[in-house]
Amino acid sequence: MGPSGPCAIDAAMAKVVFPDHLLQHTGGERELDVVAANFRELLAVLESKWPGTAEVFAKCAVAIDDQIYQDAFLEPLQPHSEVFFMQRIEGG
């Protein structure tokens, strides 16, 4: 499944946003519209677009529709979901 191919249905795309420190892995792209049913599929899309990056993205925390996940994998994505990659959060 391509991230934004001609067959993609705009209305069913999730918006993915990358922070500055990940732009080295995305060729400078800050935002991407992606068709994916869950976070696992999103990672596959990113790996296919930017080979070798799956491990980098999988190690990030991610906010899906305002909910922060430290270890996202199977979380579903909705049409128009907003996905923000973030640095992992720890604590004392």
Next chain:
Amino acid sequence: MAEAVDYKVVGTRPIRPDGVDKVTGRAQYGADLNLPNMLYGKVLRSPHAHAKIKSVDVSKALAMDGVYAAVSGADFPTAAHGDIGGEGGGDVADVAKNVMARDKVLYHGHAVAAVAATSQSIADAALAAIDVEYDVLTPVLDVDEAMADDAPLLDENCFTANLPEKPDKPSNIAAVMQLARGNVEEGFEAADVIVEGDYNIPMAHQGYIEPHACTATINEAGQATVWCCTQGHFEFRSMTAKLLGMEIADLKFIASEIGGGFGGKTVVYLEPLAVLLSKQSGRPVKMMMTREDVFRATGPTSGTHCKVKVGAKKDGTLTAATAWLAYEAGAFAGAPMGPGAMCVFAPYELENFHIEAFDVLVNKPKVAAYRAPGAPQAAHAIEVALDDLARQLDMDPIDLRLKNAVSEGTQASYGPKFPRIGFKECLEAAKAHPNYTKPLPEGAGRGVAAGFWFNVGMQSSAEVHINENGSVIVVEGNPDIGGSRASMCIMAAETLGVEYDSVRALVGDTESTGFSNVTGGSRTTFATGMAVIEACEDIIAQCKARAAATWGVDEDQVEWEDGQAVPAPGVNADVKPLSLADIAASAHKTGGPLLGRASLNAQGAGASFAVNICDLQVDAETGKVDVLGFTAVQDAGRAIHPDYVEGQMQGGASQGLGWALNEEYIFDKNGVMENAGFLDYRIPVASDLPMIDCEIVEVPNPSHPYGVRGVGETPIVAPLAAAANAVRDATGVRVNDLPLSPPRLLDAIDSAE
């Protein structure tokens, strides 16, 4: 504010179950275990802050009577690069070198060898017999100095991470991070008032009462048991396995009682050494740090240099802000600059901002987590700048913050929109608090500041055993630092519908309960609490099934109410309700003992905000600060045990005030810490502080069954700036650097006159 929920046990204040053993001395801490034929392990530490190790010779030490083992870096397997896992752990190879130096020492106090002997005095003599040859190098001791192009390098293989292209030469800047939105130039052009500041804060230590300690024993089959004080025995097991090349299943870790951690006991220092010394000697080995060891060789929090610029309209609306945040990592990469960058503007709505943060190597101990790691330093910068802004705008400092406060739906500076949060509720509670308008003594000052922390979930496991009389045993995998046993008992009692006194909680070892991440990140009451609640729900489901079987009805015809199984409404069954005790008493007839369990990776941690009010007075002749009053307001989501929540708020405030007023690592020009003891490293004692007033705000976290947000991190974020702003109010002099110690304040007051 808080929603009215009719809880019976949640929100009560029962006496802590661990209290009697702690006040009578029965509680077993890290150094309290003694085993037959036990040896004492000790560490030889580097006298230099930066040097190449030319050779280490332990042969003379090994030849001494009473010495059974001596190891140095050469005795450890070579650690490959990779994530060590756990809280703030970092790279495996770096942690390995921090535990025992290999080719270089990178801070004064860095471990270079270790011995095990029959007595502590023989171990000391053995350390003195070890020959180490060094090639001494120039130390890099200051974050600005370390970032300079011509700075001596700690690591020739350190290339700044997160840049668009890999740099062509190494640097002490291990990583950078940027966050930005909007157009900063246009934002500042739209401002009526602009303030900026430059803020330095030195390294500070968590100052936990109990020094690190452990005892390890390994048998001939290679199976080891380690007793230690730790915030996470499962992660200590994993780290030790990786550093020693051992199979995880051959390591059993037992967590002792713990005398404080605050993030500092999330990484290993002694444990791998004790296992290796035990393996070499064939005897149990106990290792204990002195307070001096703790200061010189464990992880404090970063010293920082921060610059902040903020613009606002005349009505207080923020138009733009920039932050430049440089964090000392110590000897190895991994300063908390990321959380600092994500926290600095998090409480405020900003259309235009730019944040740059740096993770910088210096010849000081490798930093470790400390409550809300990275946030207090960044918050100090922005909250002092906002105080200056409020003064220029002649605006109440709480009103300025209310004008710009984030709320549900605001796009956070770190990315997503905020779900339900309680920042405005905290600001309003602070403004309405009588302490905010209470008259000040002449010459005293009042300061206000806000703080934010994300909180986290992560993995937790729990089991719930029902005894034959219906009493309840909860087994958790998290060392109890902030009162988790009491909180787990409360949540179990509430969920099962039984009395608090019928529930006991214990911390299982790594072989007797499921994996749990560390006790840290304000996650235990939230995440492990969720596991306990799920395990109790598992028990309830089993009880309903057994009641249904007993009554000869379907399971969906049974409900659980007030701790007993009852027929569902409309079910025509002439039966007597069955309590947990009834079902437990007949469990041998209905399927055997009742055991509930749950394991999860908790999501949905709720962000927590705080607002602090600090009243203090400065002696103009000595520069000494007397804290007259301190009010901590914080959103706990839901306070499961309000005493413990207030304890966290008071503890964080005390530590933050110590950091603000006196605490600092003082190094000489060679990188030797000059104040490695509590006489010279001045943490506040009871007589230094007033009773800290607490107001718990409760805006429940919708992702937790009882609304818990987690409370341990946020309380330390605001006190640094609250104290600095109070000093400004009292003296009329703005001092940007911390600590606000007598010599610094006296100098500032004298300079202003």
